[in-house]
Amino acid sequence: MSPRETSLSNSSETGVLFESDADTPDGALSADISQVKKVEERKFKLIWRNIILMSVLHVSGLYGGYLFFVHAKWPTRFFTIMLYLMGTLAATAGSHRLWSHRSYKAKWPLRALLVFFNLTSFQLSCFHWARDHRVHHKFCDTDADPHNSSRGFFFSHIGWLLIEKYPLVVAKGKSLDLSDLYADRILMFEDKYYFKLTPIFAFILPVIIPMYMWNESFITAFCAPFALRLIIVLHAQWSINSAAHMFGWRPYDKNINPTQNVGVSIICLGEGWHNYHHAFPWDYRAAEWGGSSLNLAAAFIELCAKIGWAYDLKTVSPEMIAKRVKRTEYFSLGE
Ligand SMILES: [Zn+2]
Ligand SMILES: [Zn+2]
Numbered sequence: 312m313s314p315r316e317t318s319l320s321n322s323s324e325t326g327v328l329f330e331s332d333a334d335t336p337d338g339a340l341s342a343d344i345s346q347v348k349k350v351e352e353r354k355f356k357l358i359w360r361n362i363i364l365m366s367v368l369h370v371s372g373l374y375g376g377y378l379f380f381v382h383a384k385w386p387t388r389f390f391t392i393m394l395y396l397m398g399t400l401a402a403t404a405g406s407h408r409l410w411s412h413r414s415y416k417a418k419w420p421l422r423a424l425l426v427f428f429n430l431t432s433f434q435l436s437c438f439h440w441a442r443d444h445r446v447h448h449k450f451c452d453t454d455a456d457p458h459n460s461s462r463g464f465f466f467s468h469i470g471w472l473l474i475e476k477y478p479l480v481v482a483k484g485k486s487l488d489l490s491d492l493y494a495d496r497i498l499m500f501e502d503k504y505y506f507k508l509t510p511i512f513a514f515i516l517p518v519i520i521p522m523y524m525w526n527e528s529f530i531t532a533f534c535a536p537f538a539l540r541l542i543i544v545l546h547a548q549w550s551i552n553s554a555a556h557m558f559g560w561r562p563y564d565k566n567i568n569p570t571q572n573v574g575v576s577i578i579c580l581g582e583g584w585h586n587y588h589h590a591f592p593w594d595y596r597a598a599e600w601g602g603s604s605l606n607l608a609a610a611f612i613e614l615c616a617k618i619g620w621a622y623d624l625k626t627v628s629p630e631m632i633a634k635r636v637k638r639t640e641y642f643s644l645g646e
Contacts, residue, residue, distance in 0.1 A: 326451040326567070329413065330593040330625065351454055356475040365473065368538055375539030378531045386525045391536040394517060398432030398544040399580050401425055403608035404615075406440035407582070407597070410492060411448075414595040414625050415612055419497060421620035426501045430512040432544050438492050438502040446484050448592055452556070452568045455483040460556035460568050468546075468553035513541070547578040555585035563590040563632070564639045573605070581606030590635055591627045599632060 379388060405425030408414045417425070429437050443457050452461045457480050460467040492498055501508070517536045521527035559570030563586050575583030576598075582588075584598035584606070595612055596602075602610030615621035 324449050325453055326448045326589055326592075328445055328448050328592055353454075353477065358473060358475060361473050365469070369542055371534045371538035372542035373539075375531075375534030375537075379535045379539055382528075383531050383535050384521075384525055384527055387521045387527045387531060387535055390517075390521055391540045394431055394536055394540045395543055396580075397428040398434065398540070399547060400608060400611055401428035401432060401437070402434055402440065402544075402548050403580050403582050403597075404611050405429055406434070406437040407444065408595055408608065408612065410437050410441040410495075410498065411444040412592045413491065414593050414597075415616075415621050416623040417615070418620050418622075421615050422495070422497045426497055427512070430501065430505075430509050431517070433509060433513045433541060434545070434548065436498075436502040436505040438489075438498050439505075441492055442484055442487070442489055443480075445487050445489075446480060447552075448589065449487065450483055451589060455479045458552040460553065464553050464557060467556060468549045471552075513537075543578075547575075550575050551579055551582050551585060555583050559583070559586070561586045563587050563636055566639065576605050579608075580611075581608045591632070593625050594627050595624045596626065601626075 379391060383391075405422075406429065409417055409422075409425065426437060429440075434440060435443075447456050447458065450456050452459055454477060457476065458467040458471040462470075514537060517540070518529070518532045521532040521536055522529060555570055555572040555575045556568045557570065559572035559575075561567070561570055567586070567589055569585040569589040571586050572583040575585070577583070581603075582597060587599055588594070588597045596606060596609040598606050598609065600606065602613045612621050612624065616624055
């Protein structure tokens, strides 16, 4: 086996996770990253259950788009938008910035709130999400990355959810230290009862509440607050893995796929500053700048810090950012 083939099948680490990881001799820049970013030939095993569920959800959601603008009552429209914000904050402020990257600490009321938000949106348990996401950062754009963007837009956007996980992804997931996640009792409670609780909060209540509280029709309640809202939440999150790994600019590290993407930042409440985020994943802002209209998740965390629910918010010094930018330029010139 040639050295290149070995590096492909082993999927060497290509990214950082926490502040401590960035303190490596090469400054957390992998010299062979262009090699490991290539993909192996692979036969996909389709999961038909997921393909059928996604198809039904998308057809209902598209019809829900029409109903939302033409037939839905005003409370239904508000309710749909509120559920979208809850589901998106669960992923951005919760599964991502809190549990995947430990970029800040949260007291139990905030953790409970984020877990509740997460149960409304079929994005898998926060534990499951955080474990997959740590693998994504550590082995970014290699075959150990669950949504390897080197395989193209469709695969990294939704395709990876319609096929069986690549064994290398599972193996690398098991190799990571997840002890901090196991120690969080609220997180473990959600993971244990996820498949019992999420149908109630993500499906039954979003349909029943509009019907009984303000006499919305069943079809509108099903297609708008449930299906339309869900496909928007899911596509917004998926676009971080696809669009924000392909389209945009790379001011912090030119050697990695992740980009700065304004559109993704708008729909994901601030998660599109992805070139910065992959360079400095432990920053609670997931961007060089904090809470703003283009980073509502950071504004939410700052608000929680004001009322004492969030603390130890981590950031990166301007000097360290400048150093990283310079080092990247040096590596690029040296090639
Ligand atoms: Zn990414
Ligand atoms: Zn991340």
